Amino acid sequence: MAGLAATLGSGAMTDSISNIKDADLLFVTGSNTTEAHPVIALEMKKAVRRFGAKLILLDPRAIELADFATLHLRQRPGTDVAVLNAIAHVIIRDSLANSAFIEERTEGFDALAAAVAGWTPERAEVISGVPAQLIVDAAYLYAHARNAMIFWAMGITQHTTGTDNVKACSNLALLTGHIGRPATGLNPLRGQNNVQGACDMGGLPNVFPGYQAVTDEAIRRKFAAGWGVAYEALSPTPGLTVTEISRGALEGRIKAIYIMGENPMLSDPNLSHVAEAFERVELLVCQDIFLNETAQRADVVLPAASFAEKGGTFTNTERRVQLIRPALPPPGEARPDWAILLDLARRLGADWRYDGPADILAEMATLTPQYAGLSHARLAAGGLQWPCPTAEHPGTPVLHIGKFTRGRGLFAPLEFRPPAELPDDDFPFLLSTGRILFHWHGGTMSRRSAGLEAIAPEAEAEIHPADAARLGIADGEPVCVSSRRGRVVAAARLTPRSSPGMVFMTFHYAEAAVNLLTIDAVDPTAKIPEYKVCAVNITKLAQPINKELSHESESPFALA
Ligand SMILES: Nc1nc2c(c(=O)[nH]1)N[C@H]1C(S)=C(S)[C@@H](COP(=O)(O)OP(=O)(O)OC[C@H]3O[C@@H](n4cnc5c(=O)[nH]c(N)nc54)[C@H](O)[C@@H]3O)O[C@H]1N2
Numbered sequence: 001m002a003g004l005a006a007t008l009g010s011g012a013m014t015d016s017i018s019n020i021k022d023a024d025l026l027f028v029t030g031s032n033t034t035e036a037h038p039v040i041a042l043e044m045k046k047a048v049r050r051f052g053a054k055l056i057l058l059d060p061r062a063i064e065l066a067d068f069a070t071l072h073l074r075q076r077p078g079t080d081v082a083v084l085n086a087i088a089h090v091i092i093r094d095s096l097a098n099s100a101f102i103e104e105r106t107e108g109f110d111a112l113a114a115a116v117a118g119w120t121p122e123r124a125e126v127i128s129g130v131p132a133q134l135i136v137d138a139a140y141l142y143a144h145a146r147n148a149m150i151f152w153a154m155g156i157t158q159h160t161t162g163t164d165n166v167k168a169c170s171n172l173a174l175l176t177g178h179i180g181r182p183a184t185g186l187n188p189l190r191g192q193n194n195v196q197g198a199c200d201m202g203g204l205p206n207v208f209p210g211y212q213a214v215t216d217e218a219i220r221r222k223f224a225a226g227w228g229v230a231y232e233a234l235s236p237t238p239g240l241t242v243t244e245i246s247r248g249a250l251e252g253r254i255k256a257i258y259i260m261g262e263n264p265m266l267s268d269p270n271l272s273h274v275a276e277a278f279e280r281v282e283l284l285v286c287q288d289i290f291l292n293e294t295a296q297r298a299d300v301v302l303p304a305a306s307f308a309e310k311g312g313t314f315t316n317t318e319r320r321v322q323l324i325r326p327a328l329p330p331p332g333e334a335r336p337d338w339a340i341l342l343d344l345a346r347r348l349g350a351d352w353r354y355d356g357p358a359d360i361l362a363e364m365a366t367l368t369p370q371y372a373g374l375s376h377a378r379l380a381a382g383g384l385q386w387p388c389p390t391a392e393h394p395g396t397p398v399l400h401i402g403k404f405t406r407g408r409g410l411f412a413p414l415e416f417r418p419p420a421e422l423p424d425d426d427f428p429f430l431l432s433t434g435r436i437l438f439h440w441h442g443g444t445m446s447r448r449s450a451g452l453e454a455i456a457p458e459a460e461a462e463i464h465p466a467d468a469a470r471l472g473i474a475d476g477e478p479v480c481v482s483s484r485r486g487r488v489v490a491a492a493r494l495t496p497r498s499s500p501g502m503v504f505m506t507f508h509y510a511e512a513a514v515n516l517l518t519i520d521a522v523d524p525t526a527k528i529p530e531y532k533v534c535a536v537n538i539t540k541l542a543q544p545i546n547k548e549l550s551h552e553s554e555s556p557f558a559l560a
C-alpha cells in the first residue's frame with residue numbers, strides 16, 4: 001500500500017479478477033499464485049491456455065506457474081529492483097515506452113530515465129543472475145502487449161526494499177500505459193479473506209477508515225463529529241506497526257497488547273524476541289477462535305465466533321465488498337468480534353450503540369467515502385467493488401481510468417539495495433519462507449483438518465539436489481536449519497524448485513517454527529519484515545527427529 005499510495009495515490013488492486021481472461025500478457029512476480037491464490041490462478045491458466053495470453057514469471061523458484069510461462073526470469077531473492085530497473089532501461093532505450101501516456105498522465109519521467117540509464121541488462125544480470133537476454137525479451141513482451149496486467153504478492157513486498165519493489169513494478173505500468181483500462185494495471189494480491197476490508201476500516205496505525213490521515217485536522221474534526229466524541233479525544237499521532245509494537249514492549253514502552261485474530265508467536269519474525277516482548281507486557285489479551293500459541297501466553301482470552309458463525313462483510317482483493325451470513329450458531333461462549341468489542345467499549349465508558357453488522361456498515365458508509373453507497377440491503381443482491389460513492393453507483397471494477405487518485409502517476413527513481421542479511425561462511429544458505437497450498441499460516445485452523453494434515457503432515461526444507469549431495473543429505477531425512485537467531489528441524493525435500501544455495505520453508509508448522517530463524521529487519525517505509533531473505537546453515541541431524549513433538553502439546557521453542 002505504501003508503494004502504490006506514493007505512485008498512484010491509492011494502494012489497492014487496480015483491476016478485477018474477471019478481466020484476467022482479457023489480458024494478452026500476465027506479468028507475475030513474487031506470487032505463488034497456484035498455491036496461495038488458487039482461484040485467481042485458474043483465471044490465469046485459462047487466459048494462457050484458452051486465450052493464448054503470454055506469461056512472464058519473475059520468481060526465484062520454479063513454482064507451478066513456470067509450466068505456463070513464456071519467460072521465467074529466476075532472480076536471486078532480493079534483487080527485484082535491479083531486474084525491474086533493467087526492464088525499464090530497455091523500454092526507454094529501445095523506444096518501447098508509451099510517450100503519449102507519459103506526457104498526458106505522469107510526472108517525474110526525466111528523473112526515472114536518469115535513474116535507470118545505468119541499469120543495463122548486463123549490470124542487472126551480475127546482481128540478479130537473470131540472463132540479460134531474458135530481461136530484454138521481457139521488456140519487449142510487456143511493452144508490446146495490448147493489455148498487460150502485473151500481479152505480485154509477498155515475494156515483492158516482504159523485503160527491506162518492499163516499498164521500492166512495488167514502486168519498480170509501478171514504473172513499468174506508467175512507462176507503457178498498461179494501467180487505467182480493463183485487463184491492465186498493478187494488482188497486488190491480498191492475502192487474507194478480509195485484509196483489504198481491515199485496511200479499508202483503518203486497521204493501520206496512521207489512518208482512520210478510508211485511508212484518511214490521523215494527522216489531518218479536518219479529518220479528525222469529521223470523525224469526532226461522526227462518532228460524537230470530543231475533537232481532542234482523537235490523537236493526531238500515528239501509532240506503531242506490529243514490529244514496532246514488539247520492540248516497544250521489549251523496551252518497556254508498551255504495557256498492554258490486545259490481539260484479535262492473529263498469532264504473532266508463529267507469524268512474526270525473530271520469534272525469540274517476540275516471546276520476550278510478550279513476557280514483558282503487563283497485560284496480554286487474545287481474542288481468537290482457538291487457543292493458539294499466542295493465546296496460550298495471554299492473561300485474558302476472549303473466545304470469538306468464526307466466519308461461519310456470524311454476519312457482516314468481507315472485502316476481497318479486488319475491492320469487492322461481500323455479505324456473509326451465519327451458517328451455524330457459535331459454540332460455547334464464543335461471540336462475534338464486533339459484539340465483544342462493543343461490550344468492552346461500553347465497560348470502558350464509551351456510549352457505543354449498534355444493533356449489529358448492518359448498523360455498523362451504515363455508520364461506516366457515512367465516514368468512509370469509498371463505502372458511501374454500500375448497505376447490507378444493497379449487498380444482499382451481490383458484492384460491489386469500491387469506490388462506490390452513492391446508493392445508485394454500480395461500483396468500480398477498474399481504478400484510475402482517465403486520472404490517477406493522486407492526479408498524475410508518479411515515476412519513482414530507485415537505487416538497488418541488497419537484503420539486510422546475506423549468506424556468508426557461517427550461514428552459507430539463503431532462506432526464503434512462504435506457503436504451500438495445503439496449510440494456512442500458523443496452521444491454527446488448517447492443521448485441525450485431518451485431510452490437510454494427511455497430505456502435508458510435517459515441515460519440509462526445500463533443498464536443491466546439488467547442495468544435498470554435497471552435504472550428504474537424502475530426501476526425507478531430518479536436517480537442522482539454523483540462523484543467527486535460532487534453529488529448527490525439518491525433513492529435507494530435495495527438488496530443483498529452488499536454486500542451489502537457497503532453501504525454502506513454510507511457517508505452517510509450530511514444531512518447526514521457521515520464524516525462529518527469520519530476521520526482524522524491516523522496510524523503512526512500510527515496516528514489513530524481510531521474511532523472504534536471511535542467512536542459514538543446514539546440517540545433518542545426529543539423532544532422528546522426535547515424531548512425538550506435537551504443535552499443541554509442546555512449546556514452539558523446544559528446539560530453540
Ligand atoms: N494455501 C494458502 N494460501 C494463502 C495463505 C496461506 O497461508 N496458505 N496465506 C494468504 C496470505 S495472508 C498471503 S499474504 C498470500 C501470500 O501469497 P504469496 O506471496 O504468493 O505466497 P508466498 O508463499 O509467500 O510466496 C511468495 C512467492 O514469492 C517468491 N519469492 C521469494 N523471494 C522472492 C524475491 O526476492 N522476489 C520475488 N519477486 N519473488 C520472490 C516465492 O518463490 C513465491 O513464489 O497468500 C494467501 N493465501
Ligand SMILES: Nc1nc2c(c(=O)[nH]1)N[C@H]1C(S)=C(S)[C@@H](COP(=O)(O)OP(=O)(O)OC[C@H]3O[C@@H](n4cnc5c(=O)[nH]c(N)nc54)[C@H](O)[C@@H]3O)O[C@H]1N2
Nearest residue numbers: 261262263267287288289292304433434441442444507531
Ligand atoms: N516467515 C514468514 N512469516 C510470515 C509470512 C511469511 O511469508 N513468512 N507472512 C506474513 C503474512 S503475509 C501474514 S498475513 C501473517 C499471518 O499471520 P497471522 O495472521 O498471525 O496468522 P494466522 O495463522 O492466519 O492467524 C489468524 C488467527 O485468527 C484466528 N481467527 C480466525 N478467524 C477468526 C475470527 O473470525 N475472529 C477472530 N477473533 N479470530 C479468528 C485463527 O484462529 C488464528 O489464530 O504472517 C506473516 N508471517
Ligand SMILES: [Mo]
Nearest residue numbers: 190191192195
Ligand atoms: Mo498476508
